[in-house]
Amino acid sequence: MTDRFSCDDLASEKPFLSGAEAHHAIHVLRLKPGHSIELFDGAGTVAEAVIEDVQRDRVIAKTTATSFVKKRTHDALTIAAVPPKGDRLKWMVEKFTELGVDTYVPLQTERSVVDPRKSKLDKLAATVTAAMKQCGRRWRMEIAEPQSLKSLLQQCRESDDAVLLAHPGDTVEATEATDGCRTLLIGPEGGFTASEVQLAADYNARQIAWPDSILRIETAAIAFAARLRP
Amino acid sequence: MTDRFSCDDLASEKPFLSGAEAHHAIHVLRLKPGHSIELFDGAGTVAEAVIEDVQRDRVIAKTTATSFVKKRTHDALTIAAVPPKGDRLKWMVEKFTELGVDTYVPLQTERSVVDPRKSKLDKLAATVTAAMKQCGRRWRMEIAEPQSLKSLLQQCRESDDAVLLAHPGDTVEATEATDGCRTLLIGPEGGFTASEVQLAADYNARQIAWPDSILRIETAAIAFAARLRP
Numbered sequence: 075m076t077d078r079f080s081c082d083d084l085a086s087e088k089p090f091l092s093g094a095e096a097h098h099a100i101h102v103l104r105l106k107p108g109h110s111i112e113l114f115d116g117a118g119t120v121a122e123a124v125i126e127d128v129q130r131d132r133v134i135a136k137t138t139a140t141s142f143v144k145k146r147t148h149d150a151l152t153i154a155a156v157p158p159k160g161d162r163l164k165w166m167v168e169k170f171t172e173l174g175v176d177t178y179v180p181l182q183t184e185r186s187v188v189d190p191r192k193s194k195l196d197k198l199a200a201t202v203t204a205a206m207k208q209c210g211r212r213w214r215m216e217i218a219e220p221q222s223l224k225s226l227l228q229q230c231r232e233s234d235d236a237v238l239l240a241h242p243g244d245t246v247e248a249t250e251a252t253d254g255c256r257t258l259l260i261g262p263e264g265g266f267t268a269s270e271v272q273l274a275a276d277y278n279a280r281q282i283a284w285p286d287s288i289l290r291i292e293t294a295a296i297a298f299a300a301r302l303r304p
Numbered sequence: 305m306t307d308r309f310s311c312d313d314l315a316s317e318k319p320f321l322s323g324a325e326a327h328h329a330i331h332v333l334r335l336k337p338g339h340s341i342e343l344f345d346g347a348g349t350v351a352e353a354v355i356e357d358v359q360r361d362r363v364i365a366k367t368t369a370t371s372f373v374k375k376r377t378h379d380a381l382t383i384a385a386v387p388p389k390g391d392r393l394k395w396m397v398e399k400f401t402e403l404g405v406d407t408y409v410p411l412q413t414e415r416s417v418v419d420p421r422k423s424k425l426d427k428l429a430a431t432v433t434a435a436m437k438q439c440g441r442r443w444r445m446e447i448a449e450p451q452s453l454k455s456l457l458q459q460c461r462e463s464d465d466a467v468l469l470a471h472p473g474d475t476v477e478a479t480e481a482t483d484g485c486r487t488l489l490i491g492p493e494g495g496f497t498a499s500e501v502q503l504a505a506d507y508n509a510r511q512i513a514w515p516d517s518i519l520r521i522e523t524a525a526i527a528f529a530a531r532l533r534p
Binding site for chain 2: 296299
Protein backbone atom coordinates (compact mmCIF):
# COMPACT_ATOMS: atom_id res chain seq x y z
CA MET A 75 0.00 0.00 0.00
CA THR A 76 1.22 3.50 -0.79
CA ASP A 77 2.29 5.48 2.28
CA ARG A 78 -0.30 8.12 3.12
CA PHE A 79 0.24 11.48 4.78
CA SER A 80 -2.01 14.17 6.13
CA CYS A 81 -1.48 17.47 4.31
CA ASP A 82 -3.65 20.56 4.60
CA ASP A 83 -2.58 22.41 1.49
CA LEU A 84 -3.52 20.19 -1.43
CA ALA A 85 -4.47 23.21 -3.57
CA SER A 86 -0.77 23.78 -4.15
CA GLU A 87 0.96 21.85 -6.93
CA LYS A 88 3.93 21.39 -4.62
CA PRO A 89 2.44 20.56 -1.25
CA PHE A 90 4.83 19.90 1.62
CA LEU A 91 4.85 17.82 4.78
CA SER A 92 5.93 19.40 8.04
CA GLY A 93 5.80 18.59 11.74
CA ALA A 94 4.82 15.05 12.70
CA GLU A 95 4.07 14.05 9.12
CA ALA A 96 7.52 15.13 7.91
CA HIS A 97 9.10 13.33 10.85
CA HIS A 98 7.24 10.15 9.97
CA ALA A 99 8.33 10.34 6.32
CA ILE A 100 11.96 11.31 6.97
CA HIS A 101 12.93 9.47 10.14
CA VAL A 102 10.53 6.53 10.44
CA LEU A 103 9.92 5.47 6.84
CA ARG A 104 13.16 7.08 5.54
CA LEU A 105 11.55 7.99 2.24
CA LYS A 106 13.71 9.42 -0.53
CA PRO A 107 13.07 11.69 -3.53
CA GLY A 108 11.26 9.83 -6.29
CA HIS A 109 9.12 7.82 -3.86
CA SER A 110 5.36 7.82 -4.58
CA ILE A 111 3.08 8.86 -1.74
CA GLU A 112 -0.57 9.70 -1.22
CA LEU A 113 -1.75 12.87 0.51
CA PHE A 114 -5.12 13.57 2.08
CA ASP A 115 -6.57 16.73 3.57
CA GLY A 116 -9.36 15.10 5.56
CA ALA A 117 -11.86 17.20 3.64
CA GLY A 118 -12.50 14.95 0.69
CA THR A 119 -9.40 15.52 -1.42
CA VAL A 120 -6.74 12.89 -1.99
CA ALA A 121 -3.65 13.52 -4.09
CA GLU A 122 -1.16 11.16 -5.65
CA ALA A 123 2.27 12.71 -5.38
CA VAL A 124 5.98 12.06 -5.75
CA ILE A 125 8.60 13.25 -3.28
CA GLU A 126 10.80 15.92 -4.85
CA ASP A 127 13.00 16.96 -1.99
CA VAL A 128 13.69 15.81 1.56
CA GLN A 129 14.93 18.60 3.81
CA ARG A 130 15.84 18.58 7.48
CA ASP A 131 12.28 18.84 8.76
CA ARG A 132 10.21 19.19 5.62
CA VAL A 133 9.29 17.05 2.63
CA ILE A 134 8.43 18.73 -0.68
CA ALA A 135 6.14 16.75 -2.96
CA LYS A 136 4.78 17.19 -6.46
CA THR A 137 1.18 16.30 -7.12
CA THR A 138 0.48 14.05 -10.11
CA ALA A 139 -3.29 13.58 -9.69
CA THR A 140 -6.02 14.64 -7.32
CA SER A 141 -9.53 13.45 -6.68
CA PHE A 142 -12.37 14.74 -4.55
CA VAL A 143 -15.33 12.90 -3.02
CA LYS A 144 -18.18 14.73 -1.32
CA LYS A 145 -19.03 14.04 2.29
CA ARG A 146 -21.86 11.63 3.02
CA THR A 147 -24.52 13.77 4.62
CA HIS A 148 -27.82 11.94 4.21
CA ASP A 149 -26.81 8.99 6.40
CA ALA A 150 -24.20 10.36 8.80
CA LEU A 151 -23.47 8.31 11.89
CA THR A 152 -22.71 10.12 15.15
CA ILE A 153 -21.68 8.17 18.22
CA ALA A 154 -22.05 9.86 21.58
CA ALA A 155 -20.31 7.65 24.11
CA VAL A 156 -19.10 8.32 27.62
CA PRO A 157 -15.28 8.29 27.34
CA PRO A 158 -14.00 4.96 28.69
CA LYS A 159 -10.97 4.90 30.97
CA GLY A 160 -7.31 4.78 29.99
CA ASP A 161 -6.26 3.47 26.61
CA ARG A 162 -9.77 2.35 25.82
CA LEU A 163 -10.76 5.85 24.70
CA LYS A 164 -7.89 6.04 22.22
CA TRP A 165 -8.67 2.56 20.96
CA MET A 166 -12.33 3.41 20.50
CA VAL A 167 -11.53 6.54 18.52
CA GLU A 168 -9.12 4.60 16.30
CA LYS A 169 -11.82 2.03 15.53
CA PHE A 170 -14.49 4.70 14.90
CA THR A 171 -12.16 6.27 12.36
CA GLU A 172 -11.52 2.99 10.58
CA LEU A 173 -15.20 2.06 10.50
CA GLY A 174 -16.31 5.37 9.03
CA VAL A 175 -18.10 6.94 11.99
CA ASP A 176 -18.67 10.60 11.08
CA THR A 177 -18.61 12.28 14.49
CA TYR A 178 -17.65 11.28 18.01
CA VAL A 179 -19.23 13.19 20.86
CA PRO A 180 -17.76 12.66 24.37
CA LEU A 181 -21.03 12.22 26.28
CA GLN A 182 -21.55 13.52 29.81
CA THR A 183 -24.02 11.59 31.97
CA GLU A 184 -24.92 11.33 35.64
CA ARG A 185 -22.66 8.35 36.22
CA SER A 186 -19.74 9.45 34.03
CA VAL A 187 -16.49 9.10 35.91
CA VAL A 188 -13.96 10.21 33.32
CA ASP A 189 -14.22 13.81 32.21
CA PRO A 190 -11.36 13.98 29.73
CA ARG A 191 -9.29 17.11 29.88
CA LYS A 192 -8.99 19.23 26.79
CA SER A 193 -5.37 18.12 26.36
CA LYS A 194 -6.48 14.49 26.21
CA LEU A 195 -9.15 15.23 23.62
CA ASP A 196 -6.59 17.18 21.60
CA LYS A 197 -4.31 14.14 21.56
CA LEU A 198 -7.14 12.12 20.05
CA ALA A 199 -6.80 14.25 16.93
CA ALA A 200 -3.43 12.58 16.37
CA THR A 201 -5.08 9.18 16.82
CA VAL A 202 -7.63 10.06 14.14
CA THR A 203 -4.87 11.16 11.76
CA ALA A 204 -2.86 7.98 12.34
CA ALA A 205 -5.92 5.81 11.72
CA MET A 206 -6.74 7.76 8.54
CA LYS A 207 -3.23 7.15 7.23
CA GLN A 208 -3.74 3.45 7.76
CA CYS A 209 -7.30 2.93 6.58
CA GLY A 210 -7.51 5.19 3.56
CA ARG A 211 -10.40 7.29 4.77
CA ARG A 212 -10.97 10.64 3.03
CA TRP A 213 -13.14 12.65 5.39
CA ARG A 214 -11.78 13.30 8.83
CA MET A 215 -13.85 12.03 11.74
CA GLU A 216 -14.92 15.01 13.79
CA ILE A 217 -14.37 14.96 17.55
CA ALA A 218 -17.00 17.26 18.99
CA GLU A 219 -16.96 19.14 22.26
CA PRO A 220 -18.16 17.15 25.29
CA GLN A 221 -21.91 17.45 25.56
CA SER A 222 -24.57 16.60 28.14
CA LEU A 223 -27.27 14.05 27.35
CA LYS A 224 -30.02 16.65 27.45
CA SER A 225 -28.32 19.16 25.18
CA LEU A 226 -27.50 16.41 22.70
CA LEU A 227 -31.08 15.13 22.67
CA GLN A 228 -32.32 18.66 22.00
CA GLN A 229 -29.84 19.07 19.18
CA CYS A 230 -30.94 15.77 17.59
CA ARG A 231 -34.57 16.88 17.77
CA GLU A 232 -33.70 20.11 15.98
CA SER A 233 -31.72 18.36 13.26
CA ASP A 234 -34.23 15.50 13.01
CA ASP A 235 -31.58 12.82 13.68
CA ALA A 236 -32.86 9.41 14.70
CA VAL A 237 -31.61 8.63 18.22
CA LEU A 238 -30.69 5.16 19.44
CA LEU A 239 -30.01 4.48 23.10
CA ALA A 240 -27.91 1.44 23.95
CA HIS A 241 -29.39 0.09 27.15
CA PRO A 242 -29.53 -3.50 28.40
CA GLY A 243 -33.10 -4.66 28.58
CA ASP A 244 -35.86 -6.60 26.98
CA THR A 245 -35.85 -4.46 23.88
CA VAL A 246 -33.49 -6.55 21.83
CA GLU A 247 -33.90 -5.13 18.38
CA ALA A 248 -32.15 -5.75 15.16
CA THR A 249 -29.95 -2.74 14.61
CA GLU A 250 -29.62 -2.83 10.88
CA ALA A 251 -28.51 0.14 8.85
CA THR A 252 -31.33 2.47 7.93
CA ASP A 253 -31.53 5.62 5.90
CA GLY A 254 -31.14 9.03 7.48
CA CYS A 255 -28.76 10.48 10.05
CA ARG A 256 -28.45 8.64 13.30
CA THR A 257 -26.99 9.41 16.71
CA LEU A 258 -26.16 6.48 18.94
CA LEU A 259 -25.91 7.02 22.71
CA ILE A 260 -23.63 4.80 24.81
CA GLY A 261 -23.73 5.23 28.57
CA PRO A 262 -21.09 4.81 31.28
CA GLU A 263 -20.14 1.72 33.24
CA GLY A 264 -23.19 1.21 35.40
CA GLY A 265 -25.42 2.41 32.59
CA PHE A 266 -27.79 5.29 32.15
CA THR A 267 -29.94 6.14 35.19
CA ALA A 268 -33.68 5.52 35.10
CA SER A 269 -34.33 9.23 34.71
CA GLU A 270 -31.89 9.43 31.80
CA VAL A 271 -33.60 6.50 30.08
CA GLN A 272 -36.92 8.28 30.58
CA LEU A 273 -35.51 11.55 29.27
CA ALA A 274 -34.27 9.79 26.13
CA ALA A 275 -37.68 8.16 25.69
CA ASP A 276 -39.31 11.59 25.95
CA TYR A 277 -37.14 12.59 22.98
CA ASN A 278 -38.27 9.50 21.04
CA ALA A 279 -34.97 7.66 21.36
CA ARG A 280 -35.28 4.01 20.38
CA GLN A 281 -33.70 1.56 22.83
CA ILE A 282 -31.35 -1.07 21.49
CA ALA A 283 -29.56 -3.86 23.35
CA TRP A 284 -26.98 -6.55 22.72
CA PRO A 285 -28.27 -10.08 23.34
CA ASP A 286 -26.98 -11.99 26.41
CA SER A 287 -24.04 -9.75 27.24
CA ILE A 288 -23.14 -6.63 29.17
CA LEU A 289 -20.72 -4.86 26.87
CA ARG A 290 -17.99 -2.47 27.90
CA ILE A 291 -18.41 1.10 26.66
CA GLU A 292 -15.99 0.78 23.77
CA THR A 293 -17.23 -2.67 22.79
CA ALA A 294 -20.83 -1.51 22.60
CA ALA A 295 -19.82 1.58 20.67
CA ILE A 296 -17.76 -0.35 18.11
CA ALA A 297 -20.22 -3.24 17.76
CA PHE A 298 -23.22 -0.99 17.19
CA ALA A 299 -21.19 1.25 14.90
CA ALA A 300 -20.36 -1.82 12.82
CA ARG A 301 -24.02 -2.81 12.62
CA LEU A 302 -25.30 0.68 11.90
CA ARG A 303 -22.73 1.72 9.31
CA PRO A 304 -24.40 1.64 5.88
CA MET B 305 -23.93 -5.83 39.17
CA THR B 306 -23.14 -8.90 41.26
CA ASP B 307 -19.45 -9.83 41.26
CA ARG B 308 -18.88 -12.89 39.10
CA PHE B 309 -16.22 -15.57 39.49
CA SER B 310 -15.07 -18.49 37.44
CA CYS B 311 -15.48 -21.77 39.32
CA ASP B 312 -15.12 -25.25 37.89
CA ASP B 313 -16.91 -27.25 40.54
CA LEU B 314 -20.48 -26.02 40.54
CA ALA B 315 -21.82 -29.53 41.19
CA SER B 316 -20.81 -29.08 44.82
CA GLU B 317 -23.20 -27.28 47.17
CA LYS B 318 -20.22 -25.54 48.70
CA PRO B 319 -18.03 -24.56 45.77
CA PHE B 320 -14.83 -22.68 46.52
CA LEU B 321 -12.65 -20.13 44.77
CA SER B 322 -8.92 -20.67 44.62
CA GLY B 323 -5.94 -19.23 42.73
CA ALA B 324 -6.49 -16.02 40.79
CA GLU B 325 -10.22 -16.01 41.49
CA ALA B 326 -9.70 -16.23 45.25
CA HIS B 327 -7.05 -13.51 45.04
CA HIS B 328 -9.46 -11.24 43.17
CA ALA B 329 -12.22 -11.79 45.75
CA ILE B 330 -10.02 -11.52 48.84
CA HIS B 331 -7.40 -8.90 47.96
CA VAL B 332 -8.91 -6.81 45.16
CA LEU B 333 -12.62 -6.70 45.99
CA ARG B 334 -12.10 -7.48 49.72
CA LEU B 335 -15.34 -9.45 49.91
CA LYS B 336 -16.56 -10.68 53.29
CA PRO B 337 -18.77 -13.57 54.46
CA GLY B 338 -22.42 -12.88 53.70
CA HIS B 339 -21.66 -11.18 50.38
CA SER B 340 -23.67 -12.42 47.37
CA ILE B 341 -21.69 -13.52 44.33
CA GLU B 342 -22.32 -15.28 41.03
CA LEU B 343 -20.29 -18.27 39.87
CA PHE B 344 -19.95 -19.63 36.34
CA ASP B 345 -18.24 -22.72 35.02
CA GLY B 346 -18.02 -21.64 31.38
CA ALA B 347 -19.99 -24.73 30.41
CA GLY B 348 -23.50 -23.38 30.70
CA THR B 349 -24.03 -23.39 34.47
CA VAL B 350 -24.35 -20.26 36.55
CA ALA B 351 -24.88 -20.33 40.32
CA GLU B 352 -26.01 -17.67 42.73
CA ALA B 353 -24.07 -18.04 45.94
CA VAL B 354 -23.22 -16.41 49.24
CA ILE B 355 -19.73 -16.28 50.71
CA GLU B 356 -19.51 -18.43 53.82
CA ASP B 357 -15.86 -18.21 54.73
CA VAL B 358 -12.82 -16.25 53.57
CA GLN B 359 -9.56 -18.07 54.22
CA ARG B 360 -5.98 -17.09 53.43
CA ASP B 361 -6.10 -18.14 49.79
CA ARG B 362 -9.54 -19.66 49.40
CA VAL B 363 -13.14 -18.51 49.47
CA ILE B 364 -15.88 -20.96 50.46
CA ALA B 365 -19.31 -20.23 49.05
CA LYS B 366 -22.76 -21.71 49.47
CA THR B 367 -24.94 -22.07 46.40
CA THR B 368 -28.49 -20.73 46.65
CA ALA B 369 -29.64 -21.33 43.07
CA THR B 370 -28.24 -22.69 39.82
CA SER B 371 -29.34 -22.49 36.22
CA PHE B 372 -28.13 -24.13 33.04
CA VAL B 373 -28.43 -23.00 29.43
CA LYS B 374 -27.46 -25.24 26.53
CA LYS B 375 -24.79 -24.16 24.08
CA ARG B 376 -25.89 -22.59 20.82
CA THR B 377 -24.83 -25.07 18.19
CA HIS B 378 -26.94 -24.41 15.11
CA ASP B 379 -25.52 -20.95 14.47
CA ALA B 380 -22.03 -21.00 16.00
CA LEU B 381 -19.63 -18.27 14.90
CA THR B 382 -15.95 -19.11 14.51
CA ILE B 383 -13.44 -16.39 13.72
CA ALA B 384 -10.10 -17.44 12.27
CA ALA B 385 -7.89 -14.36 12.29
CA VAL B 386 -4.16 -13.97 11.96
CA PRO B 387 -3.00 -12.84 15.44
CA PRO B 388 -2.34 -9.09 15.35
CA LYS B 389 0.75 -7.68 17.02
CA GLY B 390 1.19 -6.67 20.64
CA ASP B 391 -1.79 -5.79 22.79
CA ARG B 392 -4.10 -5.95 19.82
CA LEU B 393 -4.40 -9.73 20.09
CA LYS B 394 -5.48 -9.53 23.73
CA TRP B 395 -7.91 -6.74 22.92
CA MET B 396 -9.41 -8.72 20.06
CA VAL B 397 -9.91 -11.80 22.22
CA GLU B 398 -11.57 -9.69 24.93
CA LYS B 399 -14.00 -8.24 22.40
CA PHE B 400 -14.74 -11.65 20.83
CA THR B 401 -15.66 -12.91 24.28
CA GLU B 402 -17.97 -9.99 24.99
CA LEU B 403 -19.68 -10.23 21.61
CA GLY B 404 -20.39 -13.94 21.90
CA VAL B 405 -17.98 -15.37 19.32
CA ASP B 406 -17.90 -19.14 19.93
CA THR B 407 -14.37 -20.04 18.82
CA TYR B 408 -11.21 -18.14 17.95
CA VAL B 409 -8.71 -19.85 15.69
CA PRO B 410 -5.23 -18.25 15.36
CA LEU B 411 -4.89 -18.43 11.59
CA GLN B 412 -1.59 -19.14 9.84
CA THR B 413 -1.17 -17.65 6.36
CA GLU B 414 1.66 -16.95 3.94
CA ARG B 415 2.11 -13.37 5.11
CA SER B 416 1.59 -13.97 8.84
CA VAL B 417 4.33 -12.31 10.83
CA VAL B 418 3.30 -13.10 14.39
CA ASP B 419 3.31 -16.74 15.34
CA PRO B 420 2.22 -16.53 18.94
CA ARG B 421 4.07 -18.83 21.30
CA LYS B 422 2.09 -21.30 23.31
CA SER B 423 2.71 -19.27 26.47
CA LYS B 424 1.08 -16.23 24.88
CA LEU B 425 -1.95 -18.21 23.76
CA ASP B 426 -2.22 -19.67 27.27
CA LYS B 427 -2.33 -16.16 28.71
CA LEU B 428 -5.29 -15.40 26.49
CA ALA B 429 -7.29 -17.89 28.55
CA ALA B 430 -7.04 -15.44 31.45
CA THR B 431 -8.26 -12.67 29.15
CA VAL B 432 -11.30 -14.76 28.22
CA THR B 433 -12.06 -15.43 31.90
CA ALA B 434 -11.75 -11.74 32.81
CA ALA B 435 -14.07 -10.75 29.98
CA MET B 436 -16.59 -13.42 30.99
CA LYS B 437 -16.64 -12.06 34.54
CA GLN B 438 -17.45 -8.65 33.18
CA CYS B 439 -19.96 -9.43 30.43
CA GLY B 440 -22.03 -12.21 32.00
CA ARG B 441 -21.39 -14.79 29.31
CA ARG B 442 -22.14 -18.43 30.21
CA TRP B 443 -20.28 -20.50 27.66
CA ARG B 444 -16.54 -20.06 27.49
CA MET B 445 -15.11 -18.91 24.16
CA GLU B 446 -12.81 -21.63 22.89
CA ILE B 447 -9.31 -20.69 21.74
CA ALA B 448 -8.33 -23.34 19.24
CA GLU B 449 -4.86 -24.47 18.23
CA PRO B 450 -3.23 -22.37 15.48
CA GLN B 451 -4.28 -23.73 12.11
CA SER B 452 -3.25 -23.21 8.50
CA LEU B 453 -5.69 -21.79 5.97
CA LYS B 454 -5.83 -25.01 4.01
CA SER B 455 -6.47 -27.30 6.95
CA LEU B 456 -9.18 -24.96 8.24
CA LEU B 457 -10.89 -24.85 4.85
CA GLN B 458 -10.88 -28.63 4.72
CA GLN B 459 -12.35 -28.82 8.20
CA CYS B 460 -15.12 -26.38 7.28
CA ARG B 461 -15.97 -28.46 4.22
CA GLU B 462 -16.27 -31.57 6.40
CA SER B 463 -18.46 -29.84 8.99
CA ASP B 464 -20.45 -27.97 6.33
CA ASP B 465 -19.69 -24.55 7.86
CA ALA B 466 -20.28 -21.54 5.64
CA VAL B 467 -16.96 -19.78 5.07
CA LEU B 468 -16.58 -16.02 4.69
CA LEU B 469 -13.31 -14.48 3.55
CA ALA B 470 -12.69 -10.83 4.48
CA HIS B 471 -10.82 -9.41 1.53
CA PRO B 472 -10.84 -5.84 0.18
CA GLY B 473 -12.33 -5.78 -3.27
CA ASP B 474 -15.34 -5.13 -5.41
CA THR B 475 -17.43 -7.72 -3.63
CA VAL B 476 -18.99 -5.47 -1.06
CA GLU B 477 -21.77 -7.57 0.34
CA ALA B 478 -24.16 -7.08 3.16
CA THR B 479 -22.91 -9.33 5.92
CA GLU B 480 -26.08 -9.88 7.84
CA ALA B 481 -26.58 -12.71 10.25
CA THR B 482 -27.74 -15.90 8.60
CA ASP B 483 -28.68 -19.30 9.89
CA GLY B 484 -26.14 -22.05 10.22
CA CYS B 485 -22.59 -22.23 11.46
CA ARG B 486 -20.12 -19.79 9.97
CA THR B 487 -16.37 -19.42 9.93
CA LEU B 488 -14.95 -16.00 9.14
CA LEU B 489 -11.39 -15.71 7.83
CA ILE B 490 -9.36 -12.56 8.52
CA GLY B 491 -5.96 -12.25 6.86
CA PRO B 492 -2.73 -10.56 7.95
CA GLU B 493 -1.57 -7.00 7.36
CA GLY B 494 -0.95 -7.03 3.65
CA GLY B 495 -3.88 -9.35 3.12
CA PHE B 496 -4.27 -12.84 1.76
CA THR B 497 -2.13 -13.68 -1.27
CA ALA B 498 -3.76 -14.23 -4.66
CA SER B 499 -3.24 -17.97 -4.35
CA GLU B 500 -4.85 -17.99 -0.90
CA VAL B 501 -7.86 -16.09 -2.22
CA GLN B 502 -8.11 -18.65 -5.03
CA LEU B 503 -7.79 -21.53 -2.59
CA ALA B 504 -10.61 -20.12 -0.47
CA ALA B 505 -12.75 -19.69 -3.59
CA ASP B 506 -12.09 -23.36 -4.48
CA TYR B 507 -13.61 -24.19 -1.11
CA ASN B 508 -16.67 -22.02 -1.85
CA ALA B 509 -15.71 -19.26 0.56
CA ARG B 510 -17.78 -16.11 0.02
CA GLN B 511 -15.78 -12.88 -0.14
CA ILE B 512 -16.86 -9.98 2.03
CA ALA B 513 -15.41 -6.49 2.28
CA TRP B 514 -15.81 -3.34 4.30
CA PRO B 515 -16.78 -0.29 2.22
CA ASP B 516 -14.19 2.45 1.68
CA SER B 517 -11.70 1.40 4.31
CA ILE B 518 -8.74 -0.88 4.87
CA LEU B 519 -9.34 -2.26 8.33
CA ARG B 520 -6.73 -3.50 10.75
CA ILE B 521 -6.92 -7.20 11.60
CA GLU B 522 -8.65 -6.72 14.93
CA THR B 523 -11.00 -4.05 13.59
CA ALA B 524 -12.15 -6.25 10.71
CA ALA B 525 -12.56 -9.20 13.04
CA ILE B 526 -14.62 -7.28 15.59
CA ALA B 527 -16.70 -5.38 13.04
CA PHE B 528 -17.64 -8.48 11.06
CA ALA B 529 -18.25 -10.41 14.28
CA ALA B 530 -20.69 -7.68 15.32
CA ARG B 531 -22.49 -7.90 11.99
CA LEU B 532 -22.57 -11.68 11.85
CA ARG B 533 -23.59 -12.39 15.43
CA PRO B 534 -27.26 -13.46 15.41
